[in-house]
Amino acid sequence: MNDAESSRLTLLRFLERVQGRDLSRTRRWIADEERREAERRVGEARRPSAPGWLIERGLDRINIVAVHTGECWDPGKRVKPASREQAIDALRQQVPACTKCRPDTALGIEV
Structure with missing residues (x-):
């Protein structure tokens, strides 16, 4: 065997x-x-489901300032989950519907 090999x-x-x-x-x-x-995958399985509706409160946290769908991309910082009935009731009491997600349309209510 040589050096090259x-x-x-x-x-x-x-x-x-x-x-x-x-x-x-x-x-x-x-x-x-x-x-x-x-x-x-475990994290996704454990993540709670998104609420169907959101109620946005004012700075005083008492006044309701808007109703949103649970999938709204711009719900504000002071939102709480709400039931369908609570969202409908708020809209019927003249609470403004979010102009971006249109919960009134999703609920079938004319404002």
Whole structure:
């Protein structure tokens, strides 16, 4: 065996070690990603369902200032979950409906 063959074999052994480390690292990344995905699924399963309707209160937290659907993208900071009946009652008492999510339309009430 000459030096060229032995040096080629040495390089191939080195490549094998490097690729082995790369494979181990990739397997760790895969395991970490699988763990994160499992945690995300558990979190979604435990998340409470969104309320159907929201009542927004004023700064004094007494006056009702708007009614929203539970899926409204702009409900304000002072909202509380409400039942369908509470939302309907608020709208009938002239509480404004959100102009973005239109709960009055969703409830079939004309304001």
